[in-house]
Amino acid sequence: PKPVFFEMLTRCHGVAAVLIPVLAWRIKSSEVQARKRATVEALGTLAAGLAHELNNPAAAVARAAQELAPALEGLTRTAQAWGAAATGAERSVFDRLAEELDKLPPPATTDPFAQADAEEEIADWAEEAGTERPGLLGSGISDLGLELGWLLERLEGVGEPALPAALDHLAALLEIRSLAAELRAAGPRISQLVAATRDYANLDRAPEQRFAVADGIENTLVVLRSKLAGIAIVREYEPELPELTGYPSELNQVWTNLVDNAAEAMEGAGTLTLRVRAEGVCLVVEIADTGRGIPGDSLPRIFEPFYTTKDVGKGTGLGLHLSYRIVTQRHHGSITARSRPGETRMVVRLPLTTAAACAETPDEPLSDSPTTS
Template structure:
């Protein structure tokens, strides 16, 4: 099988169907195809897990010796009917086409034996490091893999010695499937818009370079430096932001800019007043000013998209890493970090869901750093902000507070939504408890947040609610807890 045939075969699989051409090219370059004869063993029960395997043709039978008897746990087949008809109820179709992910995620050994079924079985192997890189590079893979992982966990009751790990991964897989939607969507949108944005930036750079004098270029360089140092706006009022955007765009259009709307939206997103840019561009002449404004607009657009990718990309990597950490909670190293960084990243990732909502930041100055697991706390902030946005249904005020209080850091996320009913409030942190419509919630988001805050960080999380005001209060100790024995 040559590279072209392999590329076509991989693209035809559900798990890789959403990949870009560049991602597919990378996947082909790291693939290790292997042809198995009937009965050839792919991996054995108890062996150290070394790779993730994708089935291209033929079939695999997965067996395990239980109480001295070899039992068939499942069959994977590329053929319609046949082995498929013999399968357990509810098996996802994608589950037939890959195997080996569970022991890799738990950093354990294979828990069964897989052997070829039929004379022409072709599999593609991806070594352990490549598998984890695949999850980070190819974000759509996790969306297919996680439901299959959850199904396999649920149907693995025969693996008694793995039960605790299986249940933990089952909980995490369902929660991650929900949480990955936000950063994955942010990455997809930003990546789609980045190419034309970079083309605009290149074009405006040439035009600005040709139109500007040396002194005028220095003015724009200083302005760009100021923009880099701007703090996030303390309050985001959608109406005030829209007025500022319109006023800046009108000024840019009158000055001759080709893309005044782009400049208006970029400047307003940074919280700039309408007079901020004109005051700093007074030394740019009328001839060069249109080129300066268009180049600045393209620069702000590219920086905004890059910020989204910086915030969402690591979040996906952290969520994937959390799948392994969840199975063995003592392995992830603690870090020193600023809690406001995670809150700000969450606002970037959920920006589309927060459209129309006023955002108020109330961070105390000189907040101390925390010691803990910032990637896991980001899951908490995502859950709480996402729930607040849903409760407000596109209109209201979201307030983020952070302050030191005694020996704790207190983070409050408050919204002006419909509130949580009094009879529901005591149960919101229970696993699988949800008041959302069928298919719109797993009932695991707040439970997972509770575990992260209380078990991982030895803190507390509480909810206070009445119609028109809900506050989620998270308390985290400033000093790490003593190691448990």
């Protein structure tokens, strides 16, 4: 029984001398296992986020590559037909049209209903003119924010016998340019994701280094983009922030835990506010959400190991504990939490130099209404 056990420890000091090292070893072992588990979970989050984000640009590249060969064949065929049917003056008209299309900026705003109406009107007119692919021409012109009147004005000077060949060639040209635009957009997107993942994991870099905290937060947002769908993100980064000396990959794990918790608390709808500012000898990072909040009786315990407010199977109670250790022990900073329904704020203070100290300071009171963008 518990009382007898404590009495035994009081009377028999040798028992305590044996038990205390065993308990200390078990605590250390649990913390090591927790860190390993958190690392595996972080890798899983990274892999899942990267796979989700790469899916769209990779699919766009694959689709464009698959359609490029038949599109090039169509362009060659329509070019030959247009060259045979057109006069020198008509070819000059078409060349001016193609040159103008090259210089057109993307539409500033897009009205789906107006675009659909323009596409249908152009397709109907092109079909009456005898073109083979009226739908392709209609979608290509309307995607640029143009209407039938614009096209008719530019095609003045092309005679009726050569008009079908001109429209077929124009449709093929617009298709090729659309596929090229998809490849131009998807390629850099893939490169950006790979670069963000490399920076997030800090591959091929020394563990301790000078780095910009805001960059790590941005890379974390890229990795967690799929979980942040539907959530408004507000950034309040102080300009010309000083760099920090520390362990960026470990701090990225902290940002991942905090942002992931905020996203889960908001359940796909709300506002995530990220603030970074210099405050004396410290760099202060605030991550605020408009979620359901942390219960008052749980707030003092959220950094304890194996304590979680999530449902069974959804949380291990390790994320915030490891975040606390990374901030306080590895970077000699502090991490605090303030919460109420509709607004939760996690505040991380990190010393800018090894000689500085960033102890916990009283937080500003929470506002009377949730943060909005």
